[in-house]
Amino acid sequence: MKIKSIHIYSHDGRRRDVMFHLNGLNVITGRSSTGKSALSDILEYLMGRSTFNIPEGVIRDRVAWFAVIYQFDGEQVLVAKPTPDSGRASCSLAMLRRGAQLNVPVFAELTVNDDDDGVETLLSRLLGIPENVTDVPLSSTRESYQANIKHTHYYLFQKQGIVANKDQLFYRQNEQFQPQAIKDTLPILLGISSRDKYELESRLRGVQRDIRLNGKLLEQARNAIATSDEKALGLLSEARAVGIALLDVGETRSWVDLLRSVLAWKPAPVPEDDGLRVSAIENDLVLLRERRREIQQRIDAAIQYAKRSEGFETEAEEQKDRLTSIKLLPKNPATGAWQWPFAEANLGMETPLAAALLAELESLEREMAAVVGERPALDEYLAGQRQDIQDIGDQIRNKEVELSGAIASSEIIAQMGNRNNAASRVVGRVSLFLEGLVPDEELARLEREDRRLKAKAEDLERKIGTDDSRERLVSTLNSIAMHMSGYISALGGEFGQFPARLDLHNLTVAIDRPGRPIYMPRTGGGENHLAYHLAALLALHRYAANNNQPIPRFLLIDQPTQVYFPSETVYKAADGSVETTETDADLEAVRRLFELLRRFTEVDAPGFQIIVTEHANLRDGWFQAALVERPWTKPPALVPGDWPNENGEVA
Template sequence: MKIKSIHLYSYDGRRRDVQFHLNGLNVITGRSSTGKSALSEIIEYCMGRSTFNIPEGVIRDRVSWFAVIYQFAGEQVLVAKPSPGSGRSSCSTAMIRRGADIAAPDHTDLLVNDDDSGVETLLSRMIGIPENTTAVPLENSRESYDANIKHTYYYLFQKQTIVANKDQLFYRQNEPFQPQAIKDTLPILLGVSSRNRYKLEAQLRTLQRDRRLNGKLLEQARGAVETSEERALGLISEARSVGIFATDRGAGEPVVSLLRDALSWTPAPVPEDDGQRVATIETNLFGLREQRREIQRRIDATVQFAKRSEGFESEAGEQRDRLASIKALPKSKETGEWQWPFTEANLALSSPIASMLLAEIESLDQEMTAVRGERPALEAYLVVQRTALEAVGDQIRTKEVELSAAIASNEVIAQMGNRNNAASRVVGRVSLFLENLLPDAEMARLEAEEKRLKAKADDLERKIGADDSGERLASTLNNISMHMSRYITDLGGEFGQYPARLDMHNLTVVIDRPSRPIYMPRTGGGENHLAYHLAALLALHRFAANNDQPLPRFLLIDQPTQVYFPSETVYAAAGGSIEKTETDADLEAVRRLFEVLRRFGEEDAKGFQIIVTEHANLRDDWFQSALVEQPWTKPPALVPNDWPDESDESASVVPS
């Protein structure tokens, strides 16, 4: 893609044409304020940019349409756009015309037939930008987008304020979000990012969306299963309350089957015992609660009895131990038999007192044996009673759910005025419940689908992780950097003896000295900054052109020789004059610059188009043959003096 010509149209129908050489060096030189710097804005405007950045003045006031004819291999494309008009700063409408050999149309033939989106799509496709999506990490907050012709602007225009700027290498690099866009899209434009990767990432995004949707369905299904039984019981109670089926129906019958039968309900006369269902449930609840209290009383009494038995056993044991101690009294030394202390001799256990005490010990033994024998029975009894208490509690909870549903149904009956309306509402809720009730087969299908999607996503992530785009980008940047040092030396830049490279992380030029790297912002002198800028861009375009990558084959440089003049005032005063250039400029540096640019289009990247807008002029034949037009010496040169303003009411289109 190159620039064949630029065309401007007046409000009265006249046309101004600027023709370019398709191959090699093009130079437009002349005085200040002649419209040279506006050429890059016109080209960008006609490449699909809606913002109208042409400075205020005669061009805005006197030009009604702008057009550029782009040359492709075997085809030409004309893009024309109307001036936004007074007070407006953008325009997105356009005219597109294609053909093997296009001539600039007359003013009367200009008409809108497309917009900037169509221009971007067409130029992107014709230049060969592949289908793509920027490689934005999936967990990143910013979204992926497609690289298109707009993302080539950074490398096509070196405007007056940028060409020797040490802090900004690329056009628009200083604008918000643009540095990241450069980093995202340059690998695509250099053919580094794998096209297969874009396809895999698109498939992964689609797959992850499907997983999220399936996951929500699965979560809803699991939640519905967990709550379905309780909801079903409530619906059955509501259905009974509003008379959909008899209150005694449902014992042993499947819940879902019972609810399906409710769908066949038809309106019937309202029965007179609307409150009977609530009263019955309340009566049942009262009886169940009384039963629960009675069981609890039995449990409490049993526990107290057990505690008292333990106390008796303990007390009886102590008494028995004290009584048994009489057997430990000393024996008579004379007879060797057991002897009561402090009594007459030979008073042994056969005495009445001893017999009574021994009988008491035997009675205590029998009572303690009886207490111990009752303990297992007490524990078994407590287990039975507690089981019964739990069963009654479950019945109470079920009845409370039924009562709540019955009360709610009766309230609905009172609000709606009749039971039929309430029954219709219940039938609707039953229908919704059954529709959302997931069969076991559907649950199994959702779970199987989740496993399948996860396995496929894992496989895609492994394939994406195996992509070697990072290594290929490093190799490409090394190839570009290989030529940068030579261009820096040819342009007279400092540190040309050391390797130079394009730093994509900081978007700048780095000189790799043995001791430490030197970044462009830390270098001095406008000549050095110009050399670094042009070296980076020429090396980048050389790689793209020689490897058939989708970058336009032109570069527009605005006023690069300003760094070779003593001051901006002296540079502006040159005004396209050969004599002034030879008198005031560093002539050797100026000639060296243009020779590097000429050689680039003739040898390094054959057929590459370089357009330079300048104040300097050289008498060399090759330079003069590169001039697009004679120096623009009388402002304005791009727009004729006799073109009318937009506000001129006398301006009208001249018929062709």
Template sequence: MKIRSIHIYSHDGQRRDLQFKVKGLNVITGRSSTGKSALSEIIEYCMGRSTFNVPEGIIRDKVAWFAVIYQFEKEQVLVAKPTPPRGGASCRTAMLRRGSELQIPEFKDLVVNTDDDSIVELLSRLLGIPENRTEVALEQSRASYNANVKHTFFYLFQKQGLVANKDQLFYRQNEQHLPQAIRDTLPILLGVSSHDRFELEANLRIAQRDLRISNKKLEQALDAVDTSHEQAISLYSEATAVGVIGSADENQNADAVIEGLSSVLSWQPEKVPDDDASRISLLEEELAQLRQDRRDTQARIDSARQFAKRAGGYENEATEQIDRLTSIKSLPKNPDSGEWQWPFSERNLALDSPLAAVLLNELESLDKELRVATGQRPKLEAYLAELTAQADGIAAEVRQKETELSAAIAANEVIAQMGSRNNAAARVVGRISLFLETLPQNEELARLKSENRRLIKRVTQLEEEIGTDDSDERLASILNNISAQVTRFIRKFEAEFQDFPARLNLSQLTIIFDRPERPVPMSRTGGGENHLAYHLSALLALHLFAAQNNRPIPRFLLIDQPTQVYFPSEKVYKEADGSFQKTEADADLNSVRRLFDLLLKYTQDDVPGFQLIVTEHANLRDQRFQDALVEEPWTKPPALVPEEWPSLDGV
């Protein structure tokens, strides 16, 4: 994968094309602030990175679309993306075209038809990145993920502030989580994690998942067996309590208990007769009427007794008055007429005196009344006897009705109890049925144990196969080979510590020199020229290994302003402006020539056809350097963005 061309489009439809040689050295030199450093941002933006890092200013204001044509072995891929709308910081939408020889699209043909995820997936596949998954130790909290084309960015760009940085070797190494991403994915890109290993690891993850499920099922089955006897005894006791099982020996074994529970499944509820609520209502009405009759009869008895009591009192009073008048009996009585005679009257004198008449009349009246009262007593006594007998009969009927009512109510309670017992029994039978259904059978338990043994064997076998892959040794061997080339390139740069073996340390992401007395990391070395040499040596050695072993890393490297270290100051370097005179006057020409000579030979001898893109302020008269120029030095104009292009506000 290389860069065929870069294209930018103005808001009014104009296009600017920048063509590269896909093989060899490409140099863009010129004044500062002409857009050279933005090229790496544009390439990265069109390789599936959503974040838009193109500097603020002319490019953002005047460019509507960015496009890059990538050259693969058998095809070309165009990726175009619009500038994020409304000054946004990211854009995920893109346009994609594929073909053997693509035509550069016109502005009117630019249309979104895909997104960054699809771009990343396509470029990763065309690069040949195998199916993979980063290895994460069980004790680590980070998630495993797939390596893709975005994980090659670390080795494609050496920007102005990075190319001679003693504390940072790879692009974006200083960002959070990315150092670990480099450590996780570089072994995959270098071929340590092969496709066969990926398949083994994928199969192992599946087998481990199946084993976890099997362990859980087997554990549940064994727990169920351990507790089934206690559950069975409990259910057996409940079944006995509700009457669906007769009493049995409490010491019977588990099989007998299970057999007894199984017999419960044929239980049928008792037939419940219809209740007699209407008869109860009728009995209650009849009982109420009898009680009312009894109250009425008792009231008549009470009235008769009260009457008899008053009559008896009258008799007593009349008798007392008669007794008082018995003195009249001492008066003479005319034997002929039978009349009482007044003693003070003359013999045969009629008793016609007023006093005698009154006394005699009173005595006669009392005597008559007494005879009447005495004559009514037998009838009253007979009436009371009749009422009493009637009351006794009603009381007997009340007792009989109460007995009948109690019996009817008791019968209904029995019917209700029969329904409740059936319901309770049905609930217990249902629980017994569920228990028997979930009770592991001997055959099922044996099957679970056999399956568990098979999965344990499968996991062990896969772990052994993966263990024989000796990835750590392979990675160490690859890094040793790369480190040997790092040492060789450092010697070509004639940098400090060139006499000691240099080592690419993946855990620390730096270059370490193995001096006899102690190792020296790049961060403890001095001199920008040395740091530049270490950076480029590491990247060139890495790409050399990738190219020689057909590893899925793009075959290009973009280096931004590497010769800055050969000028007295950054100010003097920027003032070179791509001119021969200023370069020759201010730069360490020998070092500049050595750098470009090394880069040129790298693309010709070490990795023939490798694409190097260098953006610079320096310029050399050497014809090989001039042949490597993509365009005339950018001096405003020319520049990446033409001055006449309108900004978005001016369209």
């Protein structure tokens, strides 16, 4: 994408054309305030930016329309936009034309047929910017967005206040949010963020959306199944309460069949005994709660007994341990062998006193054994009682649901006048409930789909995780840095003997001097800053052009030789003449700059287009051949002096 021509139209229909060389160096030189610096603002306005930044004065007052013809491979695109209405600072209306070879329209042909979004979309597509989305961390509050033609502006325009600014490398870098936009989109424009990654991320977002949708259906199905028993029991209770005859329990094995039998109900005369069902359920609840209290009392008693027995068991064990140490019985109960070490065998064991003592010892032995033996039986008893109380609790809950349904039906009967009306309502609710049931096959299908989608998401995440974009970005920046030092040296910049690089994190130029790096803001001298700016931009464009990356093949530089004049006042006084340049400027430095730019378009990036707006002029033949027009004065200038304003007045 290059600039073939720029056109402006007066309010009375006249047209001014500025034609450019598509390949190589273009120079527009002349006096101050002739409209040279406005060219970059006009181009940006005609690349889809709605904000009208063209300075107030002659251009805004006397120009009705602006137009440009862009040259692509095998195609030309014309973009035209009107000057915003008085009092407005922006305009998004545009005119678009496409063709292999376009004629410049006359004023009468200018008409709005599109807007800035259309301009942006068309230029981005023709430039070859792939479908993309910026890589934003999940933890970040900012959102992802697409890189487009507007994100190339940073590298196309070096305006007068930027070209030698040590604190700002790229155009608009000093505006809010723009530094992050540069960091987000430059990797895409350099071909780092691949289309494959974008497609994988797009597919992953689609799969994650399907997982959420299927997950909601699965959750609803599981909730419906989890609560279906309770709802079915309530509906069955309501059906009984309104007198609907159900299948006998022995005739069916599921409540689904019972509920389906409700659908066969037909209106019939029934006795008005609405309260009997409620009373019967309440009586059942009273009995169940009484049984639960009785069982709980038995459990409490058993627990108290267990606590007391544990205390006795502890004491008995201690006594047993003491007596065991001195051999409780004279003879071992298992073998019959004499075991008292302090008495001879059978000494005095036949006396009444000995017999009484031995009987007491044997009784103590039996009691201790009994206490230990009762513990498992007590635990088993408590487990059984607790199971009984849990079963009764389930029965009570079911009865409470049944009672709630019966009471609801009784209320319906009272409201609707008779059982038949109430029964009709219950049948309707049963029908709706059965229709909403999730079959087991459907639940299984949803679960299979959930597993399939999650496995697919994991596979896509794995493929995305193997993306090597970070390593490729480092490699690309190294390729760009490879030429920066050479450009700095060619422009006479300081530290040209050390490797230079584009620091994307800080958006500046860094010089890797041994010991510690030097950053552009910490260097001095406008000539150095100009060298660093041009080195970074030329190296970036060289990489993009030679690797066919989607950045336009032009660069517009505004007044770069200002650093080679003794003062800003002297530079502004220069009128674009060769004599003034040779008298006031560092002629060798000026020639070195333009020779570098010419060599770049012919050798480093063949066919590249560089447009320089200047006050300086050289008598060299190659420089004069690069002049777009003869030096601008008043007249000539960008806007002819006899053009009227919107009111038809000529100053």
